[in-house]
Amino acid sequence: MNKYETVFILTPVLSDEQTKETVAKFKKVLADKGAEIVNEEAWGLKKLAYQIEKKTSGFYFLIEFNAEPAVIKTLETAYRRDEKVIRFQTVKLDKYAAEYAEKRRSKLGKKEEA
Incomplete structure (x- = not known):
C-alpha cells in the first residue's frame, strides 16, 4: 500500500452540514x-x-x-462527479514527504493539547 495525500476545495456557498456530508462521502469512498x-x-x-x-x-x-x-482513480472520479468540488489534487508521498507529514501531524497534535 502506498501513502497518499489529497487536498480538495469545496464551493464556499455550502452550509456547515453540507460540507461535513461531502467530506464524509469522500471518506466513505476511501473506506x-x-x-x-x-x-x-x-x-x-x-x-x-x-x-x-x-x-x-x-x-x-x-x-x-x-x-x-x-483507489485513486475511483476517488478522483467521485471528485469530478460532485459539483461542490472546485479543485482537487492527489499526490503519492515518497519517504521524505511521508516523514514531513508525520512531523507536521505531531506538531499539530502538540498545539491542540496545549
Whole structure:
C-alpha cells in the first residue's frame, strides 16, 4: 500500500452540514475501497489565488491515507462527479514527504493539547 495525500476545495456557498456530508462521502469512498485514513484536516475557508468558476474563496480539506493505486482513480472520479468540488489534487508521498507529514501531524497534535 502506498501513502497518499489529497487536498480538495469545496464551493464556499455550502452550509456547515453540507460540507461535513461531502467530506464524509469522500471518506466513505476511501473506506469502501479498503483505504486506511491516517489524518484529516479542515483548513477552513480561504481566499483563492485566482477566481475559479467566478468564486474567490473555498473550503479547503486535506486527507492523508494509505491505499492501493487503483483507489485513486475511483476517488478522483467521485471528485469530478460532485459539483461542490472546485479543485482537487492527489499526490503519492515518497519517504521524505511521508516523514514531513508525520512531523507536521505531531506538531499539530502538540498545539491542540496545549
